[in-house]
Amino acid sequence: xxxxxxxxxxxxxxxxxxxxxxxxxxxxxxxxxxxxxxxxxxxxxxxxxxxxxxxxxxxxxxxxxxxxxxxxxxxxxxxxxxxxxxxxxxxxxxxxxxxxxxxxxxxxxxxxxxxxxxxxxxxxxxxxxxxxxxxxxxxxxxxxxxxxxxxxxxxxxxxxxxxxxxxxxxxxxxxxxxxxxxxxxxxxxxxxxxxxxxxxxxxxxxxxxxxxxxxxxxxxxxxxxxxxxxxxxxxxxxxxxxxxxxxxxxxxxxxxxxxxxxxxxxxxxxxxxxxxxxxxxxxxxxxxxxxxxxxxxxxxxxxxxxxxxxxxxxxxxxxxxxxxxxxxxxxxxxxxxxxxxxxxxxxxxxxxxxxxxxxxxxxxxxxxxxxxxxxxxxxxxxxxxxxxxxxxxxxxxxxxxxxxxxxxxxxxxx
Amino acid sequence: xxxxxxxxxxxxxxxxxxxxxxxxxxxxxxxxxxxxxxxxxxxxxxxxxxxxxxxxxxxxxxxxxxxxxxxxxxxxxxxxxxxxxxxxxxxxxxxxxxxxxxxxxxxxxxxxxxxxxxxxxxxxxxxxxxxxxxxxxxxxxxxxxxxxxxxxxxxxxxxxxxxxxxxxxxxxxxxxxxxxxxxxxxxxxxxxxxxxxxxxxxxxxxxxxxxxxxxxxxxxxxxxxxxxxxxxxxxxxxxxxxxxxxxxxxxxxxxxxxxxxxxxxxxxxxxxxxxxxxxxxxxxxxxxxxxxxxxxxxxxxxxxxxxxxxxxxxxxxxxxxxxxxxxxxxxxxxxxxxxxxxxxxxxxxxxxxxxxxxxxxxxxxxxxxxxxxxxxxxxxxxxxxxxxxxxxxxxxxxxxxxxxxxxxxxxxxx
Numbered sequence: 001x002x003x004x005x006x007x008x009x010x011x012x013x014x015x016x017x018x019x020x021x022x023x024x025x026x027x028x029x030x031x032x033x034x035x036x037x038x039x040x041x042x043x044x045x046x047x048x049x050x051x052x053x054x055x056x057x058x059x060x061x062x063x064x065x066x067x068x069x070x071x072x073x074x075x076x077x078x079x080x081x082x083x084x085x086x087x088x089x090x091x092x093x094x095x096x097x098x099x100x101x102x103x104x105x106x107x108x109x110x111x112x113x114x115x116x117x118x119x120x121x122x123x124x125x126x127x128x129x130x131x132x133x134x135x136x137x138x139x140x141x142x143x144x145x146x147x148x149x150x151x152x153x154x155x156x157x158x159x160x161x162x163x164x165x166x167x168x169x170x171x172x173x174x175x176x177x178x179x180x181x182x183x184x185x186x187x188x189x190x191x192x193x194x195x196x197x198x199x200x201x202x203x204x205x206x207x208x209x210x211x212x213x214x215x216x217x218x219x220x221x222x223x224x225x226x227x228x229x230x231x232x233x234x235x236x237x238x239x240x241x242x243x244x245x246x247x248x249x250x251x252x253x254x255x256x257x258x259x260x261x262x263x264x265x266x267x268x269x270x271x272x273x274x275x276x277x278x279x280x281x282x283x284x285x286x287x288x289x290x291x292x293x294x295x296x297x298x299x300x301x302x303x304x305x306x307x308x309x310x311x312x313x314x315x316x317x318x319x320x321x322x323x324x325x326x327x328x329x330x331x332x333x334x335x336x337x338x339x340x341x342x343x344x345x346x347x348x349x350x351x352x353x354x355x356x357x358x359x360x361x362x363x364x365x366x367x368x369x370x371x372x373x374x375x376x377x378x379x380x381x382x383x384x385x386x387x388x389x390x391x392x393x394x395x396x397x398x399x400x401x402x403x404x405x406x407x408x409x410x411x412x413x414x
Numbered sequence: 415x416x417x418x419x420x421x422x423x424x425x426x427x428x429x430x431x432x433x434x435x436x437x438x439x440x441x442x443x444x445x446x447x448x449x450x451x452x453x454x455x456x457x458x459x460x461x462x463x464x465x466x467x468x469x470x471x472x473x474x475x476x477x478x479x480x481x482x483x484x485x486x487x488x489x490x491x492x493x494x495x496x497x498x499x500x501x502x503x504x505x506x507x508x509x510x511x512x513x514x515x516x517x518x519x520x521x522x523x524x525x526x527x528x529x530x531x532x533x534x535x536x537x538x539x540x541x542x543x544x545x546x547x548x549x550x551x552x553x554x555x556x557x558x559x560x561x562x563x564x565x566x567x568x569x570x571x572x573x574x575x576x577x578x579x580x581x582x583x584x585x586x587x588x589x590x591x592x593x594x595x596x597x598x599x600x601x602x603x604x605x606x607x608x609x610x611x612x613x614x615x616x617x618x619x620x621x622x623x624x625x626x627x628x629x630x631x632x633x634x635x636x637x638x639x640x641x642x643x644x645x646x647x648x649x650x651x652x653x654x655x656x657x658x659x660x661x662x663x664x665x666x667x668x669x670x671x672x673x674x675x676x677x678x679x680x681x682x683x684x685x686x687x688x689x690x691x692x693x694x695x696x697x698x699x700x701x702x703x704x705x706x707x708x709x710x711x712x713x714x715x716x717x718x719x720x721x722x723x724x725x726x727x728x729x730x731x732x733x734x735x736x737x738x739x740x741x742x743x744x745x746x747x748x749x750x751x752x753x754x755x756x757x758x759x760x761x762x763x764x765x766x767x768x769x770x771x772x773x774x775x776x777x778x779x780x781x782x783x784x785x786x787x788x789x790x791x792x793x794x795x796x797x798x799x800x801x802x803x804x805x806x807x808x809x810x811x812x813x814x815x816x817x818x819x820x821x822x823x824x825x826x827x828x
Contacts, residue, residue, distance in 0.1 A: 049740060049743035049744045050742070050743040050749055050751060051739045051740055051742065051749075051754075082739075082740075083739055083771060083772055083773060084772065085770075085771065085772055117734070117736065118735075118739065119735060119736045120773075231645065231720075232722055232737070232741065233743070233744035234740060235736070306645075307645070308722070309644060312819070312822075312823030313823065320531070321532075321533060322496060322497055322531065323646070325496075325497055325532065325649070328464070329466075330463045330464070330647035335464055337497070338499065354497070358498065359497060359532075359534075402820060405726070406729065406816060406817050406820060408726075409722075409727065409815075410726050410727065
């Protein structure tokens with residue numbers, strides 16, 4: 001497997017683009033489109049929040065009912081189209097139909113996604129008026145993916161893209177690519193048709209809808225669902241995976257190299273989302289091993305990246321390791337406090353923070369100051385936790401809690 | 415039932431006090447004691463965190479094994495004595511024995527509690543040296559409770575006390591009083607002998623150990639366990655209730671007025687803890703009604719007070735009501751988004767924020783600005799939520815998320 005440039009348009013026979021329609025007052029791009037030149041199979045995973053945005057309800061129905069004749073994804077940023085009732089669903093249908101008509105596509109072939117403020121109606125007229133310019137903004141390769149990746153951002157500070165090339169079991173070389181946005185209201189628990197994390201993945205592999213869905217759901221569990229910026233699950237989280245088969249070859253339905261490529265791209269996007277969490281100055285990576293089972297491993301890793309106090313300590317470069325142990329203690333994972341170990345992972349040898357359930361002595365007598373200096377220099381803080389209860393492991397990604405997070409979220413809407 | 419002054423020493427035959435032993439570098443008081451003149455029955459509820467501090471392990475064993483010959487509570491602030499292994503337990507035993515000896519009490523009659531930084535050993539020598547001065551600082555009435563309430567604070571900005579007088583079924587007039595501390599690492603889930611929220615309650619009612627335990631656990635579920643400052647459950651949460659029977663009268667074991675008095679004092683302390691959450695500028699009170707059952711009502715109320723985004727919006731006086739709906743949506747409570755209603759409770763008529771699942775129109779066209787002005791003026795933001803699924807209700811208390819929270823927790827230890 002090799003990393004390649006191009007994001008969501010790295011696979012063959014995809015174009016993408018983005019323009020500003022005035023949904024955002026800032027004038028930044030707010031309409032994004034990803035198109036396959038030919039019919040694609042599609043899978044989607046969506047938020048498990050009971051309060052689901054209109055595009056989530058529509059998109060989930062589409063990938064369930066007609067997953068084999070999808071042509072693309074049409075995303076709006078700046079408005080969630082959530083809590084907008086039946087009118088919101090009608091609005092989204094109107095927008096999708098207008099876009100399909102403008103692009104000469106059959107009806108019902110564009111998958112919807114939205115991100116932004118919850119509550120307001122989506123500005124249908126402004127979006128429809130911008131459709132001709134969106135058509136002109138479509139591009140292949142690096143350029144198209146860049147444009148779409150920009151147009152889905154809200155409080156994000158940078159675009160998130162990833163793509164890999166992999167050789168499958170039958171010798172066919174396929175590509176998997178994706179773009180994503182995250183930043184705030186990020187604690188996705190995506191599930192099959194029932195995830196404002198957005199992720200749009202494409203591949204030119206030949207994969208049927210059922211296999212596509214299975215690969216996406218499995219990969220989401222290990223990647224997007226292990227990201228936590230603020231503990232708030234959105235009404236709009238949506239990840240789509242399109243497979244247009246343009247690379248040819250045999251069916252990749254059961255090809256582990258294909259599944260691995262999807263997970264690699266999703267893990268890269270997940271890390272990018274965590275690193276660009278609202279106000280984040282540091283990426284926090286928590287590896288838990290020695291858990292009794294996978295659920296325990298995930299619960300323990302999620303608790304640590306989700307802990308407000310751990311996040312504030314990381315922002316302050318404060319080796320307050322008791323907060324890590326407290327988070328593990330309430331995670332629900334089985335653990336014996338006297339066996340717990342926590343290390344700061346370093347290329348030249350891990351730095352012990354907790355050994356046999358007790359903070360290491362070096363934290364006193366100036367050791368805390370040395371670790372604080374180290375934490376200050378790191379822009380990724382990788383924690384290795386061992387529960388000594390079994391063999392299961394999991395990784396979660398989060399970020400620190402800064403003054404900027406409070407500023408962004410105390411004044412996002414008004 | 416009437417509110418009375420005096421906190422933990424409002425009931426008859428209790429003294430309390432507090433001094434500075436140098437556990438805190440600041441020189442502020444850090445040893446607190448509450449004493450009954452005679453043997454008291456005791457109940458305790460403790461943190462359900464797997465990582466339990468030494469005083470939690472010791473205190474839980476004591477209220478299980480000998481709940482009917484307790485003389486008081488000995489609390490240390492500035493050091494959690496958590497993650498300190500067997501040595502930490504021995505240290506705490508040494509301190510308790512020295513205090514009992516200094517005060518002329520039988521061995522094993524003082525219940526321990528600690529709050530502060532996790533990890534360091536507790537400074538036994540400094541504490542033992544301060545015991546004579548602690549004895550001199552004991553006082554009855556308002557003065558004693560004040561001193562003890564001060565001495566258990568860490569990042570708290572004010573003391574927390576409450577007391578009531580109530581007439582029981584047999585005509586006996588009894589008192590229930592308490593002190594508490596909270597501020598950070600506050601998301602207690604207290605349970606019977608398995609809660610750094612500390613709460614010390616006293617009563618002069620005659621109540622046996624089993625009834626005392628039942629009343630305390632029931633009341634904790636509805637009060638302290640419904641407070642959430644930062645979602646982090648502590649290793650040290652401890653609430654004790656002592657009953658010395660000094661008021662005389664019949665057994666109050668099954669007296670509902672007594673149970674009501676305990677809940678009233680605990681609710682007052684819970685509100686005071688939430689209002690003084692680290693960095694808090696506003697108290698957030700969430701009343702959920704119309705839930706399918708009690709668990710749903712509690713889950714829904716806890717999700718809203720626990721939502722980082724709701725908390726940041728409250729700090730910014732931002733009527734971003736979609737965040738409230740999103741929190742309800744991921745709470746696990748059953749709800750139909752189209753039936754949801756949310757109001758801002760006001761003495762002269764509630765202000766609708768969400769009706770039939772949609773943000774009210776008045777939020778647009780300047781309405782958001784009026785509500786923002788209102789939110790700015792309030793130092794308590796009372797939300798009324800109706801799920802329209804049943805008849806269960808619950809209340810939770812929290813606070814906003816401010817820059818000061820981040821500051822306090824980015825630089826607490828080093």
